[in-house]
Amino acid sequence: MKHLIKAKISVFGTALLLGFASLGFARTAAASPDYPSKLQAWMEKKFSKTVCAPQCSACHLTNLGGLGMLNVFGANLKKYGNLIGIPNDANFSSEVDAYFAAVAAGTANGDSDGDGVPDLTELAQGDSPAVALPLGKSLLCPDIEYGCAGGRIAAAPPPVDCVALFSGGLVVVGFAAMRRRRRLAKRAR
Amino acid sequence: MLEGSGTRKLGGRDPLRAFQRFFAWSIVLLFVSFFPSRAHAYAWMIKHAYAGCPVCHADPSGGELLTAYGRAQSDLLLRMRYGKPGGSSDSQPSSSGSSSFDSFDSDDDDKKSDAAPAAAPDKAAPATDGDKTDANSGEDDDDAADKSDAANGDATKSDASAKPAATSEADATKPKEDLKTDDSGSIDTSGFLWGLVNTPDWLLLGGSYRHLAVYKLSPTPASFVNFPMMADVYGQMQFGQFRVEGSLGVVRVGVGSPYARSAQITGNQGNQWNLLSRTHWIGYDLADGTVTLRAGHLNLPFGVRIPEHTMWVRQVTRTDRESAQQDGAALAYNGEKLRGEVMGIAGNYQVRPDKYRERGYSLYAEYMTGTRTAIGISSLVTSAKEDRVSLHANVVRQAHGAFVRTAFTDSVTLLAEANGLFTSSREAGYVGFAQLDYEVTQGLHLMGTGEVLDQGYDTLVGGDRILGAGQPQLGAWGTVDWFCLPHVEVRVDLFSRQNDQTTILGQLHVFL
Numbered sequence: 001m002k003h004l005i006k007a008k009i010s011v012f013g014t015a016l017l018l019g020f021a022s023l024g025f026a027r028t029a030a031a032s033p034d035y036p037s038k039l040q041a042w043m044e045k046k047f048s049k050t051v052c053a054p055q056c057s058a059c060h061l062t063n064l065g066g067l068g069m070l071n072v073f074g075a076n077l078k079k080y081g082n083l084i085g086i087p088n089d090a091n092f093s094s095e096v097d098a099y100f101a102a103v104a105a106g107t108a109n110g111d112s113d114g115d116g117v118p119d120l121t122e123l124a125q126g127d128s129p130a131v132a133l134p135l136g137k138s139l140l141c142p143d144i145e146y147g148c149a150g151g152r153i154a155a156a157p158p159p160v161d162c163v164a165l166f167s168g169g170l171v172v173v174g175f176a177a178m179r180r181r182r183r184l185a186k187r188a189r
Numbered sequence: 190m191l192e193g194s195g196t197r198k199l200g201g202r203d204p205l206r207a208f209q210r211f212f213a214w215s216i217v218l219l220f221v222s223f224f225p226s227r228a229h230a231y232a233w234m235i236k237h238a239y240a241g242c243p244v245c246h247a248d249p250s251g252g253e254l255l256t257a258y259g260r261a262q263s264d265l266l267l268r269m270r271y272g273k274p275g276g277s278s279d280s281q282p283s284s285s286g287s288s289s290f291d292s293f294d295s296d297d298d299d300k301k302s303d304a305a306p307a308a309a310p311d312k313a314a315p316a317t318d319g320d321k322t323d324a325n326s327g328e329d330d331d332d333a334a335d336k337s338d339a340a341n342g343d344a345t346k347s348d349a350s351a352k353p354a355a356t357s358e359a360d361a362t363k364p365k366e367d368l369k370t371d372d373s374g375s376i377d378t379s380g381f382l383w384g385l386v387n388t389p390d391w392l393l394l395g396g397s398y399r400h401l402a403v404y405k406l407s408p409t410p411a412s413f414v415n416f417p418m419m420a421d422v423y424g425q426m427q428f429g430q431f432r433v434e435g436s437l438g439v440v441r442v443g444v445g446s447p448y449a450r451s452a453q454i455t456g457n458q459g460n461q462w463n464l465l466s467r468t469h470w471i472g473y474d475l476a477d478g479t480v481t482l483r484a485g486h487l488n489l490p491f492g493v494r495i496p497e498h499t500m501w502v503r504q505v506t507r508t509d510r511e512s513a514q515q516d517g518a519a520l521a522y523n524g525e526k527l528r529g530e531v532m533g534i535a536g537n538y539q540v541r542p543d544k545y546r547e548r549g550y551s552l553y554a555e556y557m558t559g560t561r562t563a564i565g566i567s568s569l570v571t572s573a574k575e576d577r578v579s580l581h582a583n584v585v586r587q588a589h590g591a592f593v594r595t596a597f598t599d600s601v602t603l604l605a606e607a608n609g610l611f612t613s614s615r616e617a618g619y620v621g622f623a624q625l626d627y628e629v630t631q632g633l634h635l636m637g638t639g640e641v642l643d644q645g646y647d648t649l650v651g652g653d654r655i656l657g658a659g660q661p662q663l664g665a666w667g668t669v670d671w672f673c674l675p676h677v678e679v680r681v682d683l684f685s686r687q688n689d690q691t692t693i694l695g696q697l698h699v700f701l
Contacts, residue, residue, distance in 0.1 A: 036445030037460065053444035053459070055580070061647060061658055062578045064447045064504060068662070068688030072652045084410060085690070128580075131650055144577050145541045147456030147463065181377075181384050 035059065038092040045093075047124050052141035058128065071130035073112040073119060080108045232493045232604050233626045233634075235561055236596030237266055241523045242494075247393055247425045247434055249481045249521035250530050250553075251494045252510050253468070254395045254423045254434065264379035268672040269632025378675035382701055396422035396701035404693040415695075421467065422701070432481075435469035447578075448498075451540050452512040466539075467514055484518040486539070489551040490530035491567045492606050493592050495624070501642040501664065502606050502622045506569060506588040507578070508551070515547065529554035534571060547571035547586070561596040567608065579614075581649055587611040590621075602626040610644055616659070618645030624666075632673065638666035638684075656688045663687050676700050 040053040056065040059074030067085045070078060077083045081099035083092070100120060103110035110118050115132035122129040128136035234245070242251030245259030255263060378384050381394045388394055402415035421438030440449040441462045452465040470485025488494070491508040498504065498511035507513045519532035530553060536546025549572055555565030569588045576584035590608030597603065607621035622640040629635055646659035656662035664686035671679045678698040685691040 034443040034460075037443060040444070056445050056447065057580050061650070061655075063445070063580070064578060066657075067690055068656055068686070069658065070655075071650065135649065139580050142575075142577075142580055143542065144545055145456065145458060146450040146539060147453040147458075147541075148539055178378065178383050 035089070035092065038089070039096070042093050042096050043123055051126070054140045055142060055144075058130070058140055071112075073128075073130035076108060076112050076119075231267070232495055232594055233596075233602040234266070235563060235594045236599060236602045236628075237262075241528050243478070243481070243521075243523050247432075248468070248488065249483075249523055250488065250490050250528075252488055253397075253436065254393055254425055256393065257390075260379040260381075264377070264675060267632065268675060268677075269630070383676060391427050393425040393427075394422070394701070395424070398699045400697045402695040404695070406691040406693065418696075421465075423468070430474040430478075432472040432474070433470075434472070434485075436467050438465050438467070439463070440465050449512050451537055451577075452514065453539055465512075467510065467512060479523055481521045481523075482518070483521070486514050486516050486537075487519055487532060488514050489534070489569070490519065490521070490532050490553045491551050491569050491588070492553060492565075492590070492608065493594065493604050495604065497638075497666075500622055500638070500666075501620050501640050502608065505610065505620050505642060505644055506608060507586075508569065508588075515551075526557045527554065529565075540577065544574035545577040547573040547576075549586075553592075555592075555594075559595075563594045565592045565594075566590070567592065567606075579612075579647075581614050583613065585613045588620075600628045602628075612645060614649040615645035615647050618643045618658075620644065632671060634668070634670040636666070636668035636670060638668070640664040640666070640686075664689075 036053045036056060036058070039058060040051060043051045043054075056063045057071070059070060059077060060066060061069045061071050077096060077099050078085065080102040081095040081097075083089070083095045083099075089095070099108060100110075102108040103119070110120070112119050112129050113122075113132040113136060115136070117127070117133060119129035122133075122136070123140065126138055126140045127133060128139035130136070131139055232251075239245065239262075243249045243256075245256055245262055246252055247254040247256060380386065381388055386394070397419055398417070399419035400415065401418040403413070405412045419438065420440070421436050423434070423436035425432060425434040427433075437454075439462055440453075441460060442449045443460050444458070449463070449465060452467045454464045454466050457463050466486065468486055468488060470483045470487055472481050472483035474481050488510050489508045491506060492502060494510070495503065496510075498509035498513075500509075503509035503513075515532075515534045515537045517532050517534040517536075519530055521530040522528060532551050534547060534549050534551060536543070536548050538546070540546060549570045551567075551569040551571075553565055553567040555563045557563045567588070567590050570585070572583075572585045575582050576586075588608045588610055590606060592606035593603070595603050603623065603625055605621070605623040608619065610618040610620060612618075620640075620642045622638060624636055624638040627635045641661055641663055642657050643661045644658055646654050654660050664684060666682055666684040668680065668682045673679055676699060678696075678700075680694075680696040680698070682694040682696075683691070684694070
């Protein structure tokens with residue numbers, strides 16, 4: 001009977017261990033839609049040149065983003081491109097195309113901030129299509145950098161998911177700890 | 190089938206206990222597999238008459254790293270005890286051993302409000318001298334004798350309400366060897382790594398792993414993502430009155446993400462992995478530990494220190510503990526009735542170039558108007574040559590407001606905060622929230638939160654007045670927060686904000 005109980009505990013513990021370990025294998029993503037990199041990819045294809053990843057303020061009022069916090073350019077993209085605003089929007093590129101198609105067709109204005117320079121031109125120049133020039137000059141990709149002084153220290157993404165290793169290790173250590181404590185308590189009794 | 194897993198700690202075979210444990214672990218497994226976390230300083234601990242923070246936290250204004258006493262309290266007051274004596278809404282387990290959730294929330298309301306406060310005010314001002322390590326232990330010299338009394342005498346009281354306070358006092362003063370088992374005979378798991386590592390008195394260690402699942406509902410097509418939100422370790426060393434604390438973690442966020450970036454140590458700007466440090470500081474305790482002078486990368490002292498970093502009051506004022514920390518020097522005071530902290534902000538030196546660094550001050554002061562009620566004020570003024578959030582030039586940001594924390598009963602706590610926002614190139618705005626926390630039984634919280642935001646119309650950019658920027662925007666949260674196991678918290682939030690998507694957040698928080 002004792003053996004049976006031990007075996008069942010062992011199975012249960014193993015399942016638990018596997019479950020915790022699976023934490024680390026979850027896909028790394030973000031709560032916010034990854035629009036900056038998608039817009040970057042769209043611009044690189046459109047302008048056939050390397051461009052930076054724009055800030056959230058390209059389409060939002062501030063860099064905090066938010067579905068409801070769209071600036072005039074973001075609102076136009078949503079309205080004419082039917083941009084839906086979800087994470088990992090697979091149709092982003094065609095939605096932006098749809099906006100500029102509407103501009104070409106004369107349905108949409110095409111100069112969101114009304115400074116006389118079309119949105120497409122401002123994007124190509126790295127200016128904000130939502131903030132009128134000269135205030136919007138070079139605002140698409142400001143020179144903000146994060147990290148301590150000294151430039152890029154970290155390497156490219158590691159081939160192994162570090163967080164997976166971390167959480168896996170955490171689970172193993174946790175269980176080892178609990179088992180050790182139980183043994184100690186048993187001995188103490 | 191489950192006898193073995195559920196009975197060892199009780200020293201007998203208890204199918205109900207076994208089922209409870211199985212159920213708890215199953216839920217954890219479920220969340221681990223399909224959903225994924227969060228926790229920190231809990232401002233609603235005021236209901237246990239813990240008005241001050243340094244009793245339980247290394248940071249004098251609360252958050253993250255726990256003291257040895259804080260660890261003991263997290264085990265006694267925070268997590269679900271499944272019938273074992275706790276300190277929150279529990280009663281003693283029934284003599285038959287078949288305790289159930291129904292046995293919680295007994296008639297201890299009046300008594301506990303007397304018992305718990307007795308512990309807290311004494312500890313609000315931990316003393317430090319010589320070789321004592323008060324900030325690490327949360328201990329007070331003068332209390333030692335009292336605690337011994339509590340251990341010897343009070344702990345034996347049959348009064349269900351007196352038990353939690355006495356037990357916690359006793360545990361906090363026991364030698365570490367004695368902490369291996371608690372009064373019910375089960376193993377003490379409150380220590381670092383579930384008690385595996387007994388750290389010396391001068392060292393505190395901790396860590397958090399948080400996994401978040403985000404399910405966005407209407408009005409646009411539903412979407413689901415899950416990702417590790419936090420993987421940090423933190424520690425503090427204390428030598429006499431001198432303290433050094435720091436945190437280190439890893440994170441990977443998308444390009445342009447408003448999160449984590451400003452806490453980076455390494456300089457990858459894309460979606461690569463980065464090392465980050467949210468806090469690192471040196472400090473010196475003065476006046477028997479009631480005053481702490483610190484310098485380094487610190488949480489901004491402002492408002493109610495809630496864990497929800499995306500709540501508007503924290504996000505818009507940029508005073509959350511996710512990555513809004515700044516470099517500077519701070520002076521904290523933790524008296525019996527009054528506590529507060531003022532910080533001179535020198536800028537965040539993990540953001541470059543210098544024009545994006547904000548400089549100014551941030552402060553709060555809180556006064557206990559009753560045993561379990563506190564009111565406070567906050568103020569923040571910063572200026573930057575260029576604001577990294579709005580990208581406007583020469584921005585002066587101001588936020589001034591008031592907050593309240595109060596426990597209506599042992600189970601119901603209210604947190605509320607309201608701030609005026611005054612930002613150059615914007616019209617005046619405001620932000621506020623109110624959160625009602627109902628602890629159904631110890632370890633299980635139901636929370637309802639309402640929030641409002643109008644950060645002011647942007648006169649520089651112009652455009653239409655929209656909800657949240659020129660017009661008031663409302664939001665509501667419903668939360669189930671379950672401290673199901675030692676060092677484990679499972680939380681589900683449903684929130685909806687005007688002109689935004691209704692979202693479900695599932696979180697698993699494992700803290701070391």
